[in-house]
Amino acid sequence: MGYTRQELFSALRAQALDVTFDDIRLATGYSDILPEEANLETIFTRNVKLKIPLVSAAMDTVTEAPMAIVMALLGGIGVIHKAMKPQAQAAMVRRVRTYLNGLISNPTPVLDTDTIASVKDLKRRLLEEGLEPHSFPALDSNGKLIGLLTREDIYFCMNDDRLVSEVIEPTHLKAPKNTTIQEAFQEMLKYHEKALPLHDDAGMLCGMYAFSDVARIVTGKQHMHNIDEKTGQLRVAAAVGTRDFEERAELLVREGVDVLVIDTAHGDSRRVYETLAELKRQYPDVDIMVGNVSEGESARRLADAGADGIKVGQGGGSICTTRVVAGVGCPQCSALHECSCAVEGRGIGICSDGGARNSGDLTVALALGSHSVMAGRLFAGTDEAPGTVTKVDNNWVKEYRGMGSVGAMKANAEAMHDRYQQKAVPEGIESVVPYQGKMADVIAQLIGGVRAGMGYTGARTIEELHKKATFRRASSAGIAEGRPHDVIVTKQTPNYRES
Numbered sequence: 001m002g003y004t005r006q007e008l009f010s011a012l013r014a015q016a017l018d019v020t021f022d023d024i025r026l027a028t029g030y031s032d033i034l035p036e037e038a039n040l041e042t043i044f045t046r047n048v049k050l051k052i053p054l055v056s057a058a059m060d061t062v063t064e065a066p067m068a069i070v071m072a073l074l075g076g077i078g079v080i081h082k083a084m085k086p087q088a089q090a091a092m093v094r095r096v097r098t099y100l101n102g103l104i105s106n107p108t109p110v111l112d113t114d115t116i117a118s119v120k121d122l123k124r125r126l127l128e129e130g131l132e133p134h135s136f137p138a139l140d141s142n143g144k145l146i147g148l149l150t151r152e153d154i155y156f157c158m159n160d161d162r163l164v165s166e167v168i169e170p171t172h173l174k175a176p177k178n179t180t181i182q183e184a185f186q187e188m189l190k191y192h193e194k195a196l197p198l199h200d201d202a203g204m205l206c207g208m209y210a211f212s213d214v215a216r217i218v219t220g221k222q223h224m225h226n227i228d229e230k231t232g233q234l235r236v237a238a239a240v241g242t243r244d245f246e247e248r249a250e251l252l253v254r255e256g257v258d259v260l261v262i263d264t265a266h267g268d269s270r271r272v273y274e275t276l277a278e279l280k281r282q283y284p285d286v287d288i289m290v291g292n293v294s295e296g297e298s299a300r301r302l303a304d305a306g307a308d309g310i311k312v313g314q315g316g317g318s319i320c321t322t323r324v325v326a327g328v329g330c331p332q333c334s335a336l337h338e339c340s341c342a343v344e345g346r347g348i349g350i351c352s353d354g355g356a357r358n359s360g361d362l363t364v365a366l367a368l369g370s371h372s373v374m375a376g377r378l379f380a381g382t383d384e385a386p387g388t389v390t391k392v393d394n395n396w397v398k399e400y401r402g403m404g405s406v407g408a409m410k411a412n413a414e415a416m417h418d419r420y421q422q423k424a425v426p427e428g429i430e431s432v433v434p435y436q437g438k439m440a441d442v443i444a445q446l447i448g449g450v451r452a453g454m455g456y457t458g459a460r461t462i463e464e465l466h467k468k469a470t471f472r473r474a475s476s477a478g479i480a481e482g483r484p485h486d487v488i489v490t491k492q493t494p495n496y497r498e499s
């Protein structure tokens with residue numbers, strides 16, 4: 001039988017020794033569950049759930065809108081990075097939130113006096129922002145909802161000078177503001193309408209349902225998506241810093257961001273506490289994840305200050321040189337154990353950030369009390385990460401760089417017109433990672449590995465894994481034994497790469 005977390009870490013503490021992923025693995029135990037029976041539901045923060053315990057990192061080579069969309073579609077969440085203007089980041093949040101459009105709370109309207117040419121212009125502009133509306137609610141000069149301009153109305157209009165009022169069908173449906181998704185589905189189904197604009201008591205536009213999205217929600221086809229139950233929209237998080245965060249946070253919240261992530265290298269610092277207090281004061285209904293820390297004391301202080309989630313990990317990232325440059329940091333498994341113990345039972349989501357190299361590391365991180373794992377390197381080579389695929393030494397690769405690298409800091413400083421950052425001391429490097437194809441395939445392998453780990457340990461849920469897991473610590477010979485050895489690898493496998 002392995003060692004419980006308390007046994008293992010008190011023995012290690014007695015030796016003043018900290019450990020990370022390779023050093024420890026989970027002990028196997030009696031199991032009456034099959035991997036596919038494991039339930040991976042968990043939390044990201046106090047009020048924001050996940051269907052799988054994976055989070056994509058707030059990095060400019062990892063998470064922009066396409067990554068955040070696929071993460072939420074697959075059950076996790078993406079944190080959109082902040083190395084861009086607040087308006088651009090808010091537009092990405094909007095793109096994720098409106099991707100499924102259970103309820104479009106602020107649909108873009110057209111006026112009855114607009115020409116079809118101007119509507120086509122509007123469509124083009126929205127497309128550039130990443131939005132693709134097919135139908136537009138039409139308003140009269142008093143702002144009252146008069147009907148719907150559909151894709152067909154635009155398509156079959158052969159004269160672009162015609163007015164919206166001349167083209168729309170007056171028979172299109174509209175519905176009162178508190179129409180539920182179920183009611184909207186029934187109405188649209190009955191009358192074969194693809195969109196249903198909503199009006200308030202004064203007849204003013206106050207939202208719109210799109211049939212394709214409503215149908216997917218009502219018929220349960222979205223069961224793996226991580227969606228906001230109230231609106232049917234995909235969940236998304238976004239990073240903010242501790243300087244000039246006010247405007248950024250306001251725009252992000254306005255677009256419906258689910259979690260604000262105070263994204264710093266040192267979460268246990270005065271400016272972070274001030275930022276947390278201000279965000280909590282301004283937006284009491286938005287969950288705030290704070291990081292990064294690696295000491296139990298720091299996690300406790302953040303919990304006392306009101307954090308809804310805490311990101312653990314300092315210096316363990318694959319592109320990170322903080323430990324080398326600044327001489328600080330704690331090996332990730334010890335950091336996770338200490339931080340998760342420090343805030344246990346308080347409903348706070350612990351996110352293990354950085355250093356995970358394969359699915360086994362994810363299971364270990366979860367077993368050490370974290371609720372989710374954030375990764376950059378694991379996702380940076382996929383289609384959904386920003387950047388293009390290039391060839392280096394005959395291998396297809398994508399760029400992956402630390403946010404504290406010279407390149408990322410320079411790009412950020414340019415985007416923000418900030419001369420200060422260009423002179424900063426880098427704590428990260430720039431690299432490439434192998435091209436990996438679709439996120440869905442990468443996630444399937446990672447999640448399959450976590451499920452296998454839960455099967456071996458007999459843990460039906462992540463909560464049970466926290467309680468049940470026992471551990472083994474390996475010697476260096478043990479670590480070598482745990483990887484393919486003494487053979488010549490002839491074929492790549494999708495979930496293991498020689499490092």
Ligand code: RVP
Nearest residue numbers: 057317318354355376377402403404428
């Ligand atoms: P990894 O998944 O091991 O590639 O690590 C990703 C994490 O590394 C990020 O989520 C972040 O916490 C950290 N990071 C990002 N940039 C840098 C840096 O430049 N030092 N570190």
